[in-house]
Amino acid sequence: MTYREVLENARKTILNCKACPECNGLGCGNTLPGPGSKAPGNGAHDNWAAWKKIRLNFDTFTEDGPVDTGCSLFGREFSLPLMSGPIGSMTQYSKDDITVAFNDGVMEGTARTGTIDCFGDGVTPETISGALESMAKYHPAAIPVFNPMPNASIMKKMDLFEDTDALAMCVVVDSAGLSHWKHIGEQPGTKTVADLKELRAHTKKPFLVKGIMTAKGAKQALEAGADGIIVSNHGGRALADVPGTAEVLPEIVEAVKGEIKIIVDGGIRHGVDMVKALAIGADAVLICRPFAVAWFGGGAEGVRTYVELLKNEFSEAMYMVGARKTADLNPDMLRFQFS
Ligand SMILES: Cc1cc2nc3c(=O)[nH]c(=O)nc-3n(C[C@H](O)[C@H](O)[C@H](O)COP(=O)(O)O)c2cc1C
Secondary structure (H helix, E strand, C coil): CCHHHHHHHHHHHCCCCCCCCCCCCCCCCCCCCCCCCCCCCCHHHHHHHHHHCEEECCCCCCCCCCCECCEEECCEEECCCEEECCCCCHHHCCCCCCHHHHHHHHHHHHHHHCCEEEEECCCCHHHHHHHHHHHHHHCCEEEEEECCCCHHHHHHHHHHHHCCCCCCEEEECHHHHCHHHHHCCCCCCCCCHHHHHHHHHCCCCCEEEEEECCHHHHHHHHHCCCCEEEECCHHHCCCCCCCCHHHHHHHHHHHHECCEEEEEECCCCCHHHHHHHHHHCCCEEEECHHHHHHHHHHHHHHHHHHHHHHHHHHHHHHHHCCCCEHHHCCHHHEEECCC
16 A cells, blocks of 8 residues: 555545645644634644754765664554554544554554553543554554643542553543533643642553643653653644744753653654754654544554654654664754744
8 A cells, every 4th residue: 555545535534634745744734623723723834834844954975884763662562653642532534433443443554563552541431441452453653642730530530541561651642722612511720840740659650741831841841750742732622823843942951851752743744854854853753743644544544554654754763863873863864044
């Protein structure tokens, strides 16, 4: 299956998304509910555009040799520094609740490609029970991502994953700003460092905080005892007119690099974007919307096709900037064009 076929297939069934050849946030705009950005609808595009303001420096005066795209994270080895993004409810893309089937397909696809799967805790109990069943089938490197509900509720959900082979546990803090929660029972809210400390203490697994956009926030996550942060603005869905994640990544790296794992998402679409993120200092990237398109276009096989495409692009870009392994990537390989 080619990636072009994946896109063509996806267009037959996916709702609120045009499965654009380039997923740059322009096609979905402010479709919320749907996969777009909060009104006026510029957030996803701003993320995408920020990566384009960073350019790559050729370096072919390097000893020749094969490229190794592998990385290690939280004690496990992966073929690529890549995580699929959590989508708590696939009703954003479909009239039916297909979230369990989506999580199943992405877990199979990421397990087959040696990459990491993040999945959302969703809005129905079946989302979690389904995820547990899929984890038992494929043994993906899975990370449950819990919305910022009251701590007691998050801890109950954490307990369900404590004795599984989940790679880590994650709480997403910026979902507090999602307007569609207003129509669903339990309400999310903002978290204090003390709240995060309590969650951190509740699990023996590595603990991640998703939704960090400032050096201050990164330091607070560190203070709470987090093992990793996901630099993210929820794909522009929680607040408009925030900076692109590529714009804030350098100052966050400067503040906490080496003390905590740094993952970044938001508009990362190609191997060149992955090179930029790792060269700035991220340990891995997370990609969300294209995984939904890949799954609509071919289930687990569509996911595999997309990951293989990314792997080829990442490997080729690494080769041309003079990196032979991911640890070689560094800021000298980049030229910044932020105004
Ligand atoms: C339809 C949709 C649903 C999402 N649901 C969740 C969620 O439940 N939990 C979460 O942490 N992030 C959620 N996100 C945010 C993504 O995981 C990711 O942070 C964001 O989309 C940026 O990545 P992207 O530009 O590659 O899409 C959702 C995003 C979309 C588009």
